[in-house]
Amino acid sequence: MLYTTRRLLARKNIALVAHDHLKESLLNWCNKNREILSQHNLCGTGTTGTLINKETGLDINPMLSGPMGGDQQIGALIAEGKIDILIFFWDPLNAVPHDPDVKALLRLSTVWNIPVATNQATANALIQSAIFTQEVDIEIPDYQSYLADRVK
Numbered sequence: 001m002l003y004t005t006r007r008l009l010a011r012k013n014i015a016l017v018a019h020d021h022l023k024e025s026l027l028n029w030c031n032k033n034r035e036i037l038s039q040h041n042l043c044g045t046g047t048t049g050t051l052i053n054k055e056t057g058l059d060i061n062p063m064l065s066g067p068m069g070g071d072q073q074i075g076a077l078i079a080e081g082k083i084d085i086l087i088f089f090w091d092p093l094n095a096v097p098h099d100p101d102v103k104a105l106l107r108l109s110t111v112w113n114i115p116v117a118t119n120q121a122t123a124n125a126l127i128q129s130a131i132f133t134q135e136v137d138i139e140i141p142d143y144q145s146y147l148a149d150r151v152k
Protein backbone atom coordinates (compact mmCIF):
# COMPACT_ATOMS: atom_id res chain seq x y z
CA MET A 1 0.00 0.00 0.00
CA LEU A 2 1.24 3.44 -0.87
CA TYR A 3 0.44 6.29 1.49
CA THR A 4 -0.22 9.96 1.11
CA THR A 5 -0.89 12.82 3.49
CA ARG A 6 -4.13 14.39 4.63
CA ARG A 7 -4.07 17.72 6.44
CA LEU A 8 -6.44 18.11 9.37
CA LEU A 9 -7.25 21.80 9.80
CA ALA A 10 -7.18 23.56 13.15
CA ARG A 11 -10.98 23.46 13.23
CA LYS A 12 -11.68 19.75 13.30
CA ASN A 13 -14.66 17.65 12.32
CA ILE A 14 -15.22 15.58 15.43
CA ALA A 15 -17.57 12.60 15.87
CA LEU A 16 -18.85 11.84 19.37
CA VAL A 17 -20.38 8.47 20.22
CA ALA A 18 -21.20 6.66 23.45
CA HIS A 19 -22.91 3.40 24.30
CA ASP A 20 -25.76 3.62 26.77
CA HIS A 21 -23.85 2.86 29.99
CA LEU A 22 -21.21 5.44 29.06
CA LYS A 23 -23.46 8.27 27.91
CA GLU A 24 -23.32 10.03 31.26
CA SER A 25 -19.55 9.81 31.24
CA LEU A 26 -19.34 11.32 27.74
CA LEU A 27 -21.87 14.03 28.65
CA ASN A 28 -19.75 14.98 31.68
CA TRP A 29 -16.64 14.99 29.50
CA CYS A 30 -18.37 17.25 26.95
CA ASN A 31 -19.53 19.61 29.67
CA LYS A 32 -16.02 19.77 31.13
CA ASN A 33 -14.51 20.45 27.70
CA ARG A 34 -17.38 22.54 26.35
CA GLU A 35 -15.26 25.58 25.53
CA ILE A 36 -12.74 23.76 23.34
CA LEU A 37 -15.38 21.51 21.73
CA SER A 38 -17.39 24.59 20.72
CA GLN A 39 -14.51 25.62 18.45
CA HIS A 40 -14.97 22.55 16.23
CA ASN A 41 -17.63 20.98 13.97
CA LEU A 42 -19.37 18.23 15.90
CA CYS A 43 -21.46 15.27 14.84
CA GLY A 44 -22.58 12.20 16.72
CA THR A 45 -24.80 9.16 16.64
CA GLY A 46 -28.50 9.94 17.10
CA THR A 47 -29.07 9.56 20.82
CA THR A 48 -25.58 10.65 21.86
CA GLY A 49 -25.67 13.73 19.64
CA THR A 50 -29.15 14.77 20.72
CA LEU A 51 -28.29 14.36 24.42
CA ILE A 52 -25.04 16.33 24.02
CA ASN A 53 -26.99 19.20 22.46
CA LYS A 54 -29.66 19.03 25.15
CA GLU A 55 -27.28 18.79 28.11
CA THR A 56 -24.46 21.08 26.97
CA GLY A 57 -26.02 23.36 24.36
CA LEU A 58 -23.19 22.45 21.96
CA ASP A 59 -24.08 22.64 18.29
CA ILE A 60 -23.88 19.07 16.99
CA ASN A 61 -25.21 17.26 13.95
CA PRO A 62 -26.92 14.01 15.01
CA MET A 63 -26.81 11.08 12.59
CA LEU A 64 -29.11 8.09 12.94
CA SER A 65 -29.05 6.23 16.23
CA GLY A 66 -26.24 3.65 16.39
CA PRO A 67 -28.37 0.47 16.14
CA MET A 68 -30.27 2.05 13.23
CA GLY A 69 -27.17 2.81 11.15
CA GLY A 70 -25.48 5.77 12.87
CA ASP A 71 -22.12 4.01 13.31
CA GLN A 72 -22.17 3.16 9.62
CA GLN A 73 -22.93 6.77 8.68
CA ILE A 74 -19.97 8.00 10.70
CA GLY A 75 -17.77 5.23 9.25
CA ALA A 76 -18.72 6.35 5.74
CA LEU A 77 -17.81 9.96 6.59
CA ILE A 78 -14.43 8.77 7.87
CA ALA A 79 -13.80 6.85 4.62
CA GLU A 80 -14.64 10.04 2.71
CA GLY A 81 -12.16 12.08 4.77
CA LYS A 82 -14.90 14.13 6.39
CA ILE A 83 -14.20 13.22 10.03
CA ASP A 84 -10.90 14.15 11.65
CA ILE A 85 -11.26 12.80 15.20
CA LEU A 86 -13.46 10.10 16.73
CA ILE A 87 -14.34 10.09 20.43
CA PHE A 88 -16.12 6.79 21.03
CA PHE A 89 -16.89 5.71 24.59
CA TRP A 90 -17.72 2.14 23.65
CA ASP A 91 -18.84 -0.33 26.25
CA PRO A 92 -16.56 -3.34 26.72
CA LEU A 93 -18.89 -4.92 29.32
CA ASN A 94 -22.23 -5.06 27.51
CA ALA A 95 -23.18 -6.57 24.15
CA VAL A 96 -24.95 -4.41 21.56
CA PRO A 97 -27.09 -5.70 18.68
CA HIS A 98 -25.05 -3.77 16.14
CA ASP A 99 -21.63 -5.07 17.17
CA PRO A 100 -20.59 -5.57 13.49
CA ASP A 101 -21.25 -1.86 12.88
CA VAL A 102 -19.17 -0.90 15.92
CA LYS A 103 -16.30 -3.04 14.67
CA ALA A 104 -16.65 -1.54 11.20
CA LEU A 105 -16.50 1.99 12.60
CA LEU A 106 -13.37 1.25 14.62
CA ARG A 107 -11.83 -0.58 11.67
CA LEU A 108 -12.39 2.34 9.28
CA SER A 109 -10.94 4.74 11.85
CA THR A 110 -7.79 2.66 11.80
CA VAL A 111 -7.73 2.27 8.01
CA TRP A 112 -7.90 6.05 7.60
CA ASN A 113 -5.57 6.69 10.53
CA ILE A 114 -7.65 9.33 12.32
CA PRO A 115 -7.00 10.03 16.01
CA VAL A 116 -9.45 7.93 18.05
CA ALA A 117 -10.22 7.86 21.76
CA THR A 118 -12.13 4.84 23.00
CA ASN A 119 -12.04 5.75 26.68
CA GLN A 120 -12.00 8.83 28.89
CA ALA A 121 -8.26 8.78 29.65
CA THR A 122 -7.39 8.82 25.95
CA ALA A 123 -10.05 11.45 25.25
CA ASN A 124 -8.41 13.63 27.93
CA ALA A 125 -4.98 13.09 26.39
CA LEU A 126 -6.28 13.93 22.91
CA ILE A 127 -8.11 17.09 23.88
CA GLN A 128 -5.05 18.37 25.75
CA SER A 129 -2.80 17.71 22.77
CA ALA A 130 -1.85 20.03 19.92
CA ILE A 131 -3.98 17.86 17.63
CA PHE A 132 -7.07 19.62 18.98
CA THR A 133 -5.88 23.15 18.34
CA GLN A 134 -3.43 23.05 15.44
CA GLU A 135 -3.20 21.81 11.88
CA VAL A 136 -1.82 18.31 11.74
CA ASP A 137 -0.87 15.99 8.88
CA ILE A 138 -1.83 12.35 9.01
CA GLU A 139 -0.66 9.54 6.73
CA ILE A 140 -3.50 7.85 4.88
CA PRO A 141 -3.75 5.16 2.18
CA ASP A 142 -3.21 6.61 -1.28
CA TYR A 143 -6.58 5.62 -2.68
CA GLN A 144 -5.86 6.84 -6.23
CA SER A 145 -2.76 4.66 -6.56
CA TYR A 146 -4.57 1.75 -4.85
CA LEU A 147 -7.33 1.95 -7.43
CA ALA A 148 -5.00 2.50 -10.38
CA ASP A 149 -3.04 -0.59 -9.35
CA ARG A 150 -6.18 -2.72 -9.12
CA VAL A 151 -7.51 -1.78 -12.56
CA LYS A 152 -4.31 -1.84 -14.61
Ligand SMILES: O=C(CO)COP(=O)(O)O
Nearest residue numbers: 045046047048065066067
Ligand atom coordinates in the same frame (compact mmCIF):
# COMPACT_ATOMS: atom_id res chain seq x y z
O1 LIG B 1 -24.89 2.65 19.53
C1 LIG B 1 -24.12 3.57 19.47
C2 LIG B 1 -22.74 3.38 19.02
O2 LIG B 1 -22.45 2.08 18.62
C3 LIG B 1 -24.56 4.92 19.85
O3 LIG B 1 -25.83 5.19 19.32
P1 LIG B 1 -26.77 6.24 20.04
O4 LIG B 1 -25.97 7.48 20.22
O5 LIG B 1 -27.93 6.43 19.13
O6 LIG B 1 -27.16 5.62 21.36
